[in-house]
Amino acid sequence: MQVANRVILNTGALYGRMLITVFISLYATRLVLNLLGAADYGLFNLISGVIAMLSFLNMAMTISTQRYMSFHLGTRDAHKLRLVFNSSVLLHFVLGLALVLLFEVMGSYLFDHVLNYPASRTAAAKLIFQFMVVSAFFTIISVPYDATLIAQENMVMVAILGIVESVGKLLIALSLQYTSYDRLIVYGGLMALLTILLLVFKQVYCAVKYEESRIRIRKYFDRNLLKEMFAYAGWNMFGAGSFVARNQGLALLLNIFFGTIVNAAYGIANQVNAQLSYFSVTMLRALNPQIIKSEGSGDRPRMLRLAMIASKFSFYLLSFFAIPMMIEMPFVLQCWLKQVPAFTVMMCRLVIIATLINQLSSGIQVAVQSVGKIRKYQVIVSTMVLFNIPIAWLLLKAGYPASSVLISAIVIEVVSGVYRMVAAKNITGLSPAVFTRQVVIKAIVPVLLAAGLSCIPQLFMAEGFVRLGITTLVSIISIVFLIRLIGLTTDETAKVEQLLNRIFTKLQARLVVLKAN
Secondary structure: OOHHHHHHHHHHHHHHHHHHHHHHHHHHHHHHHHHHHHHHHHHHHHHOHHHHOHHHHHHHHHHHHHHHHHHHHHHOOHHHHHHHHHHHHHHHHHHHHHHHHHHHHHHHHHHHHHOOOOHHHHHHHHHHHHHHHHHHHHHHHOHHHHHHHHHOOOHHHHHHHHHHHHHHHHHHHHHHHHOOOOHHHHHHHHHHHHHHHHHHHHHHHHHHHOHHHOOOOOOOOOHHHHHHHHHHHHHHHHHHHHHHHHHHHHHHHHHHHHOHHHHHHHHHHHHHHHHHHHHHHHHHHHHHHHHHHHHHOOOHHHHHHHHHHHHHHHHHHHHHHHHHHHHOHHHHHHHHHOOOOOOHHHHHHHHHHHHHHHHOOHHHHHHHHHHOOOHHHHHHHHHHHHOHHHHHHHHHHOOOOOHHHHHHHHHHHHHHHHHHHHHHHHHHOOOHHHHHHHHHHHHHHHHHHHHHHHOHHHHHOOOOHHHHHHHHHHHHHHHHHHHHHHHOOHHHHHHHHHHHHHHHHHHHHHHHHHHHO
16 A cells, blocks of 8 residues: 555544544543542542553553564564564563552552542542552553554554544443442443453454564563663653653642642543544654654655654644634533533643644654654653643742643743754754744644634624534634645645545545446
């Protein structure tokens, strides 16, 4: 299959998954919030926050393994692929055990000295914590299989697994209505069981489908490769761990200063942000293997070109739905949750803004990963990210509101983005001036103009579904028009038109075949 066709198929499969899982996940969240109540839901998000944010850690480790697998798929070295997979299995098993030990040591201290929760829920909270530790372990040892599917660009199976996971979470949420036992405990236990079942399926599928993913550690063991992968994964985990520490550190600070109700608002904000981010993350997952394979085959100009396209278009795709969502956030949350915890609207808007800023440098992050020189880069970026915690503590200690924590996070995200551009120059040769001109300016200007136009319906219409629909329509039309007018380079415009023509030609051909039959 041609590269362009493969990217189209993969992107289509992932977007199909996204459209299904977004609605399922949002409805499941509403069910869980209503069935558990705001206090228990906030407690679950507080305790499981480390595990929920493990998605960042899991993604970083997946990228580490995928980087080596995609790189050697580019070099067409089958023996090296087997070495990479088996080394990865051993590596992540050890990392999983280490993380379990770390959680168990930290857990007793957190429950006794840090967390702020009702004393009557102590037993349930500690049991939920153990379920989350189990879930974390099985999530980590599934990384080599996730990386295999992505490196092989089997996004159809990735999409199917994502849908199965979402449906499983919905069934868990529905089952809470029919249990007389403590619903919080039942919810935590079933979520851990779902993680285990998904891992078993991935292991069986990959072993049957891809010969290099069969576990033969004794036969395919390379001490030097293991050390190299451990160092690479370690720096990646350090980088991702800083985001986990930032998010969970902010959750702990909000809990200490404001209690579990604010944790519920923060958890919902992260849930909304995660669902919206699918729009941009989906395209990145389809492009990442091609970016890394380009570096593996020695074609750095193509790698940098794809990285800039990934940055710009992931920002655009997130903006399509982020703009109307932020404008109509109070109405959307009221329709979705019915009972909206205090501070939720404000937190949702600020978290989405921070993610939009991060998306502008998302392609740079993949480009740096593909080259492999990440130690200094990860140390500096991670240090910037971790500064969120002491700054947030100072702000809250000084009496500033909860919103100040996320506003400071936005400022730090901007500073981190500037550094990523400078680092990319040293590691990959990407010019900061070129990136700023072709990506940052061309991305921000049309989106800001479209945001201004999308606010117009609020001036003349009352809140409701009609205004939500018109705001969304105005947002999408204005973004598409402004992107086409000022957001694309001449080369990008030509390639987008070629891609659309190819898609329409295929659709027409299939329609002709269907009519003939």
